[in-house]
Amino acid sequence: MPQATLPEVLELAARRYPEKAAIVYCGSVVRYAELQRRVAAMSAWLRDTLAxxxxxxxxxxxxNCPQFVIACYAILRAGGVVVPVNPMSKAQEVRYYAENSGARIAFVAQELLEHFEAGLFDRIVVHAYSEAVRDSGADEIPDWVLAPLRPISRADCTGWDKVPAAGDGIDAEVRPADLAMLPYTSGTTGHPKGCMHTHQTVIASLAASHVWKGLHCETVVLAVAPLFHMLGLQNGMNMPIFLGGTSVMLPRWNPAVAARLIERHRVTAWTAPPAMILDFFAEPEVAQRDISSLALLSGGAAAMPEAVATMMQQRWGITYNEGYGLTETASFLQANPLARGKRQCLGIPAQGVDTRIVDPQTLQELAQGEVGELVTHAPQNTVGYWRNPQADREAFFELEGKRFFRTGDLAYMDEEGYFFMRDRLKRMLNTSGYKVWPAEVENMLYEHPAIHEACIIGVPDARQGEAVKAIVSLKPGLRGEVQAQDIVDWARGRMAVYKAPRFVEFMDALPKSGTGKILWRELQEQHRAAARKESE
Structure with missing residues (x-):
């Protein structure tokens, strides 16, 4: 693995490809030399003015915007630590991130400023997306991106345009082992936890992914996954810079615009969760666009449904390369070999990664084929949770002299060393003593010709303990044409009766996280709360 820091990676790219497009955003281009200059100026201002x-x-x-990239690399160059925050966060959540991380400075888009309480930070740098747009005539720019920077009256705020455009000075002494990123987990088991990533752990993930996927300096990446999340942060921001490649950046997901940009800029690589891919290929405009430049379509977060993978292969000649990673592993951890992948598979461990399956209670390694918790020892693993020794004790353990991370995912390894997800450790239904893995049932439901999205949850049942319920959204044009009983009957004809949903509920769209994951826990809790209320 390269012994380097992220600022060094940008500096090298700027030196090798100064006039090359680093970021393409809403018709505007930021070249590497310019990106490096703006990062250096912002870094100097952070050190000299904000101490x-x-x-x-x-x-x-x-x-997503160029200012996000400039801010991150300026912070890193100054020796600071980037704390990426979900732009959907409300005031209470922002306060938690600020207080837990101890941050006293923030970079904030103007429409989010209302959630940043006065006095919470010493200084907030406020930007408008329009400040990065030089050609307002580009057809893919939404109105909210073109909104000008509003007057700033708060004493704790400084407009992005007030930061000097030039300036450098002495660089901070940044080392590979220094803390670089502090992304927070989703907080599904309580308060979000900050994952401590050093320059070295972040770059280890990038280096492994770069070699595994055959990426290079001519790679053109479609950056649409949110940059606050490790999937977008690594694949849409850090990876293109690591390669000296180009990032074609969307401010927010729009499948029609994505198709136009792939055609216009000859995008070669795109990393996205299956939910986003589903939306993309359901968009009528995709069929009218030339997307033949797309050589690599990869992702994870959830298994790609077999029916969708088959459609992509038969109609477009595209194989979706499934991989596996977590916030704690700086995204990329393991993946399917490009030339020999398996469907709905987590792939095999990447370079330097040691993945095992253990009994969740005893932490003893299990035999091939047995379902247990997936644990991993890898150079890209987080060094620990920020100020949370209890979480560290629960997440890490020693096996054969190595420090392993407990992913909380249930999986098994086949006879060839490929890993397959069963589900989250706590996401397993028990109906009349039979175990039901929701991911397996969901994958089957995606084969139904009318189903666009599906989520399986367990609802209380006096006779069975838990009953299987499907929450689904139908494809456009088919809403009202398919009834709940039709899906129940269809499912019972294709899977064991204990697996088949007894209940089906329709929604226009299933709730998702900022990275496109269906919020199954939220749906589960809503229905269990409703059941408890009915029984009272």
């Missing part, structure tokens, strides 16, 4: 010191944490909250 940012090595190890200081800085929040960044924004939709």
């Amino acid at each position: 940012l010191r090595r190890g200081d944490r800085v929040l960044v909250a924004s939709q």
